Amino acid sequence: MATITLSNVSKDYGGGPVLRGMDLEIREGEFVALMGPSGCGKSTLLRLIAGLEEPSGGEIRIDGRRVNEVAPKDRDLAMVFQSYALYPHMTVRENMSFALKQRRLPPAEIKAAVEAAASKLGLTGLLERKPKALSGGQRQRVAMGRAIVRNPKAFLFDEPLSNLDARLREQMRYEIRKLHRELGATSVYVTHDQVEAMTMADRIVALNDGAIQQVGSPQDLYDNPANLFVAGFLGSPPMNFLDATLAPEGALVVEGQTLAHVSPPAGLAAGTTLTLGLRPERLALTDPTEGTAVRVDVVETTGTGRVVHLALGPQRLKLFTMDPRPLAPGDVVGLVAPPGAPLLFDPVSGARLS
Amino acid sequence: MNRTLALKLEPYFYTAPSLLLIAAIMLVPLVTGLSYAFHDLILLDPLSGDFVGLDHFREMLDDDGFWTALRNTVVWTAVSVALQFTFGLVLALLLNRPFPARGLVQALVFLPWAVPGFLSGLTWAWLFNPVIGPLPHWLHGLGLLATPENILSDPRLALWGPIAANVWWGIPFFAITLLAALQSIPKDIYEAAAMDGAGPLLRFRRVTLPLLAPTIAITVMLRTVWVANFAELIVVMTKGGPADATQILSSYIFTLAFQRLDFGYASAVAAVLLLLLLAYAAAVMVLRHAMTERP
Amino acid sequence: MSKTTPHSIGARVLHALALAAFVAFALFPLFWLLKVSLTPDDLMYGEGVRLWPSRVTLDHYGSVLRHSQFPLFFRNSLIVSAATGLLATAAASAAGYAFSRFRFRGKAWVVGVMLVSQMFPLVIIVAPIFRLLAPLGLTNSLTGLVVVYTAFNTPFAAFLMQSFFEAIPKDLEEAAMMDGATRFQALRRVILPLTLPGLAATGGFVFTAAWSELLFSLMLNSSAAVSTFPAGLLGFVSKFSVDFGQMMAAGVLALLPVGAFFLVIQRYLVQGLTAGAVKG
Numbered sequence: 009m010a011t012i013t014l015s016n017v018s019k020d021y022g023g024g025p026v027l028r029g030m031d032l033e034i035r036e037g038e039f040v041a042l043m044g045p046s047g048c049g050k051s052t053l054l055r056l057i058a059g060l061e062e063p064s065g066g067e068i069r070i071d072g073r074r075v076n077e078v079a080p081k082d083r084d085l086a087m088v089f090q091s092y093a094l095y096p097h098m099t100v101r102e103n104m105s106f107a108l109k110q111r112r113l114p115p116a117e118i119k120a121a122v123e124a125a126a127s128k129l130g131l132t133g134l135l136e137r138k139p140k141a142l143s144g145g146q147r148q149r150v151a152m153g154r155a156i157v158r159n160p161k162a163f164l165f166d167e168p169l170s171n172l173d174a175r176l177r178e179q180m181r182y183e184i185r186k187l188h189r190e191l192g193a194t195s196v197y198v199t200h201d202q203v204e205a206m207t208m209a210d211r212i213v214a215l216n217d218g219a220i221q222q223v224g225s226p227q228d229l230y231d232n233p234a235n236l237f238v239a240g241f242l243g244s245p246p247m248n249f250l251d252a253t254l255a256p257e258g259a260l261v262v263e264g265q266t267l268a269h270v271s272p273p274a275g276l277a278a279g280t281t282l283t284l285g286l287r288p289e290r291l292a293l294t295d296p297t298e299g300t301a302v303r304v305d306v307v308e309t310t311g312t313g314r315v316v317h318l319a320l321g322p323q324r325l326k327l328f329t330m331d332p333r334p335l336a337p338g339d340v341v342g343l344v345a346p347p348g349a350p351l352l353f354d355p356v357s358g359a360r361l362s
Numbered sequence: 363m364n365r366t367l368a369l370k371l372e373p374y375f376y377t378a379p380s381l382l383l384i385a386a387i388m389l390v391p392l393v394t395g396l397s398y399a400f401h402d403l404i405l406l407d408p409l410s411g412d413f414v415g416l417d418h419f420r421e422m423l424d425d426d427g428f429w430t431a432l433r434n435t436v437v438w439t440a441v442s443v444a445l446q447f448t449f450g451l452v453l454a455l456l457l458n459r460p461f462p463a464r465g466l467v468q469a470l471v472f473l474p475w476a477v478p479g480f481l482s483g484l485t486w487a488w489l490f491n492p493v494i495g496p497l498p499h500w501l502h503g504l505g506l507l508a509t510p511e512n513i514l515s516d517p518r519l520a521l522w523g524p525i526a527a528n529v530w531w532g533i534p535f536f537a538i539t540l541l542a543a544l545q546s547i548p549k550d551i552y553e554a555a556a557m558d559g560a561g562p563l564l565r566f567r568r569v570t571l572p573l574l575a576p577t578i579a580i581t582v583m584l585r586t587v588w589v590a591n592f593a594e595l596i597v598v599m600t601k602g603g604p605a606d607a608t609q610i611l612s613s614y615i616f617t618l619a620f621q622r623l624d625f626g627y628a629s630a631v632a633a634v635l636l637l638l639l640l641a642y643a644a645a646v647m648v649l650r651h652a653m654t655e656r657p
Numbered sequence: 658m659s660k661t662t663p664h665s666i667g668a669r670v671l672h673a674l675a676l677a678a679f680v681a682f683a684l685f686p687l688f689w690l691l692k693v694s695l696t697p698d699d700l701m702y703g704e705g706v707r708l709w710p711s712r713v714t715l716d717h718y719g720s721v722l723r724h725s726q727f728p729l730f731f732r733n734s735l736i737v738s739a740a741t742g743l744l745a746t747a748a749a750s751a752a753g754y755a756f757s758r759f760r761f762r763g764k765a766w767v768v769g770v771m772l773v774s775q776m777f778p779l780v781i782i783v784a785p786i787f788r789l790l791a792p793l794g795l796t797n798s799l800t801g802l803v804v805v806y807t808a809f810n811t812p813f814a815a816f817l818m819q820s821f822f823e824a825i826p827k828d829l830e831e832a833a834m835m836d837g838a839t840r841f842q843a844l845r846r847v848i849l850p851l852t853l854p855g856l857a858a859t860g861g862f863v864f865t866a867a868w869s870e871l872l873f874s875l876m877l878n879s880s881a882a883v884s885t886f887p888a889g890l891l892g893f894v895s896k897f898s899v900d901f902g903q904m905m906a907a908g909v910l911a912l913l914p915v916g917a918f919f920l921v922i923q924r925y926l927v928q929g930l931t932a933g934a935v936k937g
Contacts, residue, residue, distance in 0.1 A: 079834070086835060095832075096851060373764075379752075467676055473916065474687075476916050478915065480890070598891070639776055
């Protein structure tokens with residue numbers, strides 16, 4: 009178990025920076041998710057920690073020791089690859105033994121370690137099979153097994169579940185989380201899937217454009233996003249963003265209608281245009297006479313409730329509701345945004361205002 | 363810092379053995395060989411060896427043997443490559459669909475490629491020999507030859523002998539590379555084209571050919587250069603004769619060097635051939651670039 | 658709904674006939690070689706153009722094997738081709754690996770040098786190579802031929818190996834490196850075992866090329882003791898140009914090892930080229 013510290017780490021392949029001056033402290037035993045869209049630099053960051061790439065600038069420390077010049081094999085980190093990267097010519101047992109043999113452990117010890125890890129992952133009956141003869145889920149487990157058998161300083165996960173179907177992905181999420189609780193090992197988990205980041209991580213590092221946007225607990229990022237990027241990335245259906253104008257006494261006006269009230273933030277004059285963020289599940293329906301009048305566009309049933317697409321003039325927004333009232337496209341309904349729901353952002357910089 | 367340096371040097375460590383070998387055995391001798399072009403160098407003549415500047419190249423302008431060989435080189439290369447390519451493409455298309463015993467058939471039709479070049483030359487020379495070969499009799503039977511004689515001893519027809527051997531020998535190369543390229547075209551593109559109502563011919567023209575174009579350009583270019591340099595069949599089958607009628611530049615160089623022992627002049631002709639081939643390769647690359655740039 | 662069958666009977670018959678024509682064209686010269694080599698001398702001219710002689714004999718093979726130096730030439734060719742196959746494949750694997758896995762300064766130059774080395778008429782370097790090897794005692798020597806052939810065949814073999822390496826995911830050696838292996842250990846324990854078909858195809862390809870080479874064998878080695886099969890056969894042809902039976906028997910013998918090799922590896926050659934083609 010280890011701490012991993014990044015100070016001002018950058019990476020440039022020659023075509024402009026992929027990562028710009030990153031600072032991050034990953035604490036001992038912590039499960040950290042590096043989350044962002046493809047091309048944001050999250051995988052590069054993981055590969056820098058692994059030692060598979062060299063940083064162009066800055067410093068990486070593991071347990072306080074500078075590792076910039078340390079080869080991956082000497083960092084004692086285990087990595088689970090998106091493709092699993094199982095050695096196709098070796099059996100499951102040989103795959104899991106590889107690292108231990110590389111360390112020249114006695115055969116009896118290797119056997120015991122492999123079998124213990126296999127039983128933990130339910131792979132005992134598959135040890136003599138080649139990866140070709142395994143299902144996707146089983147391969148994923150072998151990849152996990154190859155990592156945990158080594159008892160490394162930290163685990164690195166590079167989108168390990170993205171090749172699985174939805175049901176299996178949910179189950180593996182749970183199992184990885186449980187394994188982490190049992191082993192207590194520092195884990196860095198790269199994902200573009202906000203659900204994985206939300207459900208698994210102790211802390212999320214939201215990345216975009218090679219820079220850290222926000223670091224914090226999942227709930228913290230969800231409730232208090234630092235900017236439009238983080239606000240829009242977390243949550244499903246995603247947060248609504250509307251062009252709004254601040255009226256006197258904190259009224260938020262969209263398309264000529266007052267949609268919500270906030271206690272006006274300091275330094276913002278009435279008449280300022282801003283971006284209003286509203287989570288779909290924080291909105292409620294009511295009669296058109298009571299709330300803001302909006303038109304129903306499309307209704308999607310999810311089982312637990314309904315996602316209602318609404319039109320407010322030329323602007324569109326979504327609402328999630330468990331309200332059973334009948335709804336049909338074209339209906340005009342009332343919309344209510346309770347106090348505390350609105351989040352305000354600067355439309356130019358995307359930074360949070362309130 | 364040690365690791366950074368080691369990482370930088372690693373690729374050179376892997377490429378060094380090949381590079382050193384190629385430099386020592388091919389590039390340095392090439393430079394030496396090109397320098398002979400500017401010297402009067404005749405083997406076994408102790409008085410030769412002087413620097414003669416561009417004399418050899420001036421000599422070439424008045425050398426009928428050179429011009430005949432240049433003309434023959436163009437015919438030999440163009441006809442051989444065109445036929446190899448056409449038959450190779452047809453064969454690749456035939457092999458690119460499943461049928462029983464495909465593996466065996468593929469192995470058999472590719473077999474000529476494994477036949478050593480000189481041996482295919484000998485074999486075809488024998489096939490054209492009216493005493494033990496069937497071809498003159500067949501050609502006579504078809505009315506293509508007035509008498510069943512050896513075309514290799516007829517100055518007007520002799521070049522077709524090595525060309526036939528070359529086509530036979532070179533079809534598999536094109537078939538293999540084109541088949542490989544065909545197999546890497548995703549099936550769903552064809553399915554999409556079929557859904558859009560394209561018939562087989564249209565699919566070939568609109569889907570297959572454009573997707574094969576890069577492979578075609580590269581293989582045709584490499585093969586052209588290679589065939590232009592390939593003197594073995596001609597040396598083995600006709601020795602450039604009768605009366606230098608089948609001499610191509612590379613076999614002419616061979617004759618100059620090893621029969622007349624005039625290494626200086628031979629190297630000058632080789633330098634010209636190399637220059638022509640480089641110009642050709644550059645032209646193809648520029649053309650290919652221009653074609654892929656176009657939207 | 659009417660369904661057009663893409664493979665109607667007529668199309669399938671045409672397809673089969675076209676393939677049969679190609680097979681016949683490919684095999685006929687080799688068949689003729691075999692036929693003449695089995696024809697007894699007394700029938701050679703009388704039945705010269707018959708498809709199969711009325712009597713066959715193995716006499717020509719017997720005299721080639723007993724009364725000529727072909728067994729020696731065969732042995733020389735085998736040594737030279739096998740050694741060239743091994744050395745060129747080893748050098749080419751290393752270079753091909755570097756091409757496929759590293760970005761490095763001068764890479765375009767290295768690739769360019771290798772391409773140019775495939776483009777010039779080799780005749781031009783015969784004399785310089787002779788001058789280079791003679792003082793080292795490498796003319797009239799099998800070792801000298803191995804060195805020269807290895808250099809000639811390494812560039813193409815390197816491109817071939819590159820395409821085989823491209824087909825193997827980078828993740829695999831990265832996983833091995835995370836598992837405590839150096840890059841070289843990862844290459845040896847994980848990547849090379851997976852490229853075995855590619856190594857075999859490349860080795861077979863080089864073997865075939867070395868087995869076929871005539872010019873340098875002729876020019877560098879004048880002594881019969883170190884002649885290879887092609888040089889020996891050509892010498893035989895120019896000396897006994899009418900003894901067709903024996904010449905063709907020798908030809909068939911020359912063909913056997915490369916033909917057998919090729920039938921085994923041609924499948925992998927297509928695979929290797931496919932992998933390369935995918936990359937563009």
